[in-house]
Amino acid sequence: MQFKIRTSPFFNSSNSVRSIMLQVLLALIPGTLVMTYFFGWGILFNIVLSVFFAVSLEALALLIRKRPVLVFLGDFSAIVTGWLFALSLPPLIPWWIVLVGIFFAIIIAKQLYGGLGYNPFNPAMVGFAVLIISFPLEMGLWLKATSFAEQSFGFIDSLRIVFGANMSPDWDAITMPTPLDAVKTGLLTGMDYTEIVRKSRYLSDSFSNTWMWSGLAFAAGGIWLLYKKIIHWQIPVALLLSLLFFSVVFHLYSPQHYASPVLHMLSGATMLGAFFIATDPVSASTTPLGKLIYGAGIGVFIYIIRVWGSYPDAMAFSVLIMNMAVPMIDYYTQPRVLGHKRKVDL
DSSP states (O other), X not given: OOOOOOOSOOOOOOOOHHHHHHHHHHHHHHHHHHHHHHHOHHHHHHHHHHHHHHHHHHHHHHHHXXXXXXXXXXXXXXXXXXXXXXXXXXXXXXXXXXXXHHHIIIIITTGGGTSTTTOSSOHHXXXXXXXXXXXXXXXXXXXXXXXXGGOSSOHHHHHHHHTTOSOOOOHHHHBOOOHHHHHHXXXXXXXXXXXXXXXXXXXHXXXXXXXXXXXXXXXXXXXXXXXXXXXXXXXXXXHHHHHHHHHHXXXXXXXXXXXXXXXXXXXXXXXXXXXXXXXXXXXXXXXXXXXXXXXXXXXXXXXXXXXXXXXXXXXXHXXXXXXXXXXXXXXXXXXXXXXXOOOOOO
């Protein structure tokens, strides 16, 4: 009788790349539905276009690189990248801007580095950063948040705007600044934070703060990923705690000049970034201590850029900055091998 002899490791993990990406997509559904309810069909159009462009460009790049197309497309990583990228875009943004951003995300930030597993930067955030720098006006056109039944544009009208079919709405009448943008602009003009909140319905009435409900929905999806052990707790916890710490300290120091911690935690891309973007297994730190440093660093940069930088929401830039620091963080935070002293060459 012959016995099969296998070498270590003997651990068997059921979490393939495909299954992990599927779990992430499922966890994104609650937040996506909430955003669609408040901002209309444009959110879904962004997702469909972004995913289509991401998959198409990935397939094209794989063909050029002579890689098995179906094998790599089957891991669903391009779909996750496209979905996350789409959630960062304003609704009803022109289709060609979506294509430009996805091109930089998939071709430049991912495939030119060798594909999944080799990209040092988060692809979705690279695409977003390119767009926010290149097209700041279009990237700031967020619709006024209302219930789905009260949306100004139905399915057909939204489709015509996205594809530029001879329909140019009065953007000043149908758009509004995001809570972070409204606070930042008000503070720059010399208004007190309490005055800004009092004049803004979406800030004074927490139940009308659509970004709060979106953030809570993405947080629920992120907690589910933690429960399923798809992501580790260190990055989101460190990110949220560091952002909370600085927002509390500065708000207590001067409530008139610094926004409340609630605004920082539940507005913008805080929850989406903490649980879905910063936790990217390829571009994030991989050591236990390194993940804490990496997440905390993102939280610090988010606060710095939001308060003193040029952009009201800083998730993309903060993630990309810490992506650059990942090799150094991982190098100096390697855990000690059992039976050996940890030695780091300076």
